[in-house]
Amino acid sequence: MKSVDGHLDEVVAAVRPLSPLDLQILDAQGCVLAEDVAAPWDLPPFDNSSMDGYAVYAADVAGATPQEPRVLSVVGDIPAGSPELDRIPPGQAARIMTGAPMPAGADAVVPVEWTDGGIAQVAIDRPAQEGQYIRRQADDVHVGTTVLRAGTRLGAAQVGLLAAVGRDRVVVRPRPRVVVLSTGSELVEPGEPIGPGQITDSNSFMLTIAAREAGCLAYRVGIVPDDPRTLIATIEDQLIRADLVITSGGVSAGAHDVVKAVLSQLGTVTFERVAMQPGMPQGFGHIGPDRTPIFTLPGNPVSAFVSFEVFVRPAIRRLLGAEPLARPLVQAVTEDAFTSPEGKRQFARGWLAGTAAEPVVRTVGGPGSHLMGSLARANSLIVVPETVTEVPAGSTVEVMILERRLS
Ligand code: AMP
Ligand code: MG
Numbered sequence: 001m002k003s004v005d006g007h008l009d010e011v012v013a014a015v016r017p018l019s020p021l022d023l024q025i026l027d028a029q030g031c032v033l034a035e036d037v038a039a040p041w042d043l044p045p046f047d048n049s050s051m052d053g054y055a056v057y058a059a060d061v062a063g064a065t066p067q068e069p070r071v072l073s074v075v076g077d078i079p080a081g082s083p084e085l086d087r088i089p090p091g092q093a094a095r096i097m098t099g100a101p102m103p104a105g106a107d108a109v110v111p112v113e114w115t116d117g118g119i120a121q122v123a124i125d126r127p128a129q130e131g132q133y134i135r136r137q138a139d140d141v142h143v144g145t146t147v148l149r150a151g152t153r154l155g156a157a158q159v160g161l162l163a164a165v166g167r168d169r170v171v172v173r174p175r176p177r178v179v180v181l182s183t184g185s186e187l188v189e190p191g192e193p194i195g196p197g198q199i200t201d202s203n204s205f206m207l208t209i210a211a212r213e214a215g216c217l218a219y220r221v222g223i224v225p226d227d228p229r230t231l232i233a234t235i236e237d238q239l240i241r242a243d244l245v246i247t248s249g250g251v252s253a254g255a256h257d258v259v260k261a262v263l264s265q266l267g268t269v270t271f272e273r274v275a276m277q278p279g280m281p282q283g284f285g286h287i288g289p290d291r292t293p294i295f296t297l298p299g300n301p302v303s304a305f306v307s308f309e310v311f312v313r314p315a316i317r318r319l320l321g322a323e324p325l326a327r328p329l330v331q332a333v334t335e336d337a338f339t340s341p342e343g344k345r346q347f348a349r350g351w352l353a354g355t356a357a358e359p360v361v362r363t364v365g366g367p368g369s370h371l372m373g374s375l376a377r378a379n380s381l382i383v384v385p386e387t388v389t390e391v392p393a394g395s396t397v398e399v400m401i402l403e404r405r406l407s
């Protein structure tokens with residue numbers, strides 16, 4: 001049997017990051033930057049007010065109180081967007097709005113709430129600290145600084161920053177297009193009635209969402225019966241829109257395991273037994289004129305899910321150009337005892353809780369690879385090394401975090 005690490009190394013080495021594209025920033029959502037982005041100007045680009053109020057000399061309002069306000073004449077009105085401004089002389093004030101540039105001379109902003117709101121002159125009833133409510137030029141970012149590095153995934157805040165530094169387009173690696181199909185003559189669409197011996201297809205939904213969560217544009221093709229010709233025709237039809245193909249089912253030793261039967265003949269997809277539980281039967285290779293990578297995952301839903309996490313997600317991250325490839329692992333103390341098969345790496349479904357300083361984990365459900373109910377209640381996978389067969393309660397284990405926010 002092949003080791004998990006050996007198989008992972010092989011699949012990761014067999015995929016290449018997608019070629020970069022120049023995209024409008026709104027279209028770059030979820031993509032990974034393929035260039036470093038530097039700020040062409042300071043952020044903020046100029047000193048500006050962080051409040052609606054009055055630009056003043058702090059010295060002019062020293063000692064102001066509600067009983068003895070300082071009264072200043074108001075020489076101007078500065079809305080956001082004002083261009084070059086005249087210097088204001090000492091003893092005077094200018095009305096200023098949030099985001100408007102500070103006039104030369106003034107060294108503080110007094111919020112309108114501390115004043116009578118006057119237009120020709122203003123009574124100010126509190127003293128001001130020099131510099132208060134002024135956002136200084138470059139206090140966020142200096143001109144020329146790299147604000148986003150190649151390899152950064154673009155979410156809302158990152159796209160906002162691109163816009164703030166004036167970028168309308170950006171060079172990114174595109175989101176991989178992933179085609180997902182399920183094989184099995186026993187499968188029916190959810191929403192349809194199930195007859196005797198039938199089950200609904202859950203894998204293609206699960207894997208499509210998993211691929212999207214990993215940053216792909218994923219297309220669910222759905223169910224393909226265990227028929228060699230239909231299978232090969234369906235895969236060939238889909239290659240046009242795929243950077244990666246994922247199938248599930250039909251890779252074990254059964255008489256009707258058509259994925260293995262059909263794709264083995266092509267000679268470009270290899271089927272192997274990987275020393276893991278769940279997920280032992282794995283297939284990986286390339287298919288079609290563009291040598292599109294294809295993963296053929298086992299049909300049992302938990303096996304398919306774990307295989308995705310262990311092999312497909314790292315390969316997707318490589319296509320994306322994202323690092324690190326692997327999910328974060330944390331060490332946690334297990335609350336329950338459980339066993340693990342000799343010679344296989346076990347990925348037990350877990351519930352990670354406790355605190356960041358003292359994480360604890362317990363198993364969720366048993367080892368059966370059909371246990372969808374317990375998979376959906378897990379937030380992590382407990383990774384048990386090949387050499388370990390007994391995990392006592394209270395021992396330290398490695399945990400792969402799937403989802404931090406589940407409760
Ligand atoms: P196979 O790998 O095709 O032998 O399938 C192994 C087990 O997983 C069988 O019990 C199948 O019925 C089940 N299975 C296969 N594909 C799916 C699917 N798409 N959704 C749910 N269960 C599946
Ligand atoms: Mg099957």
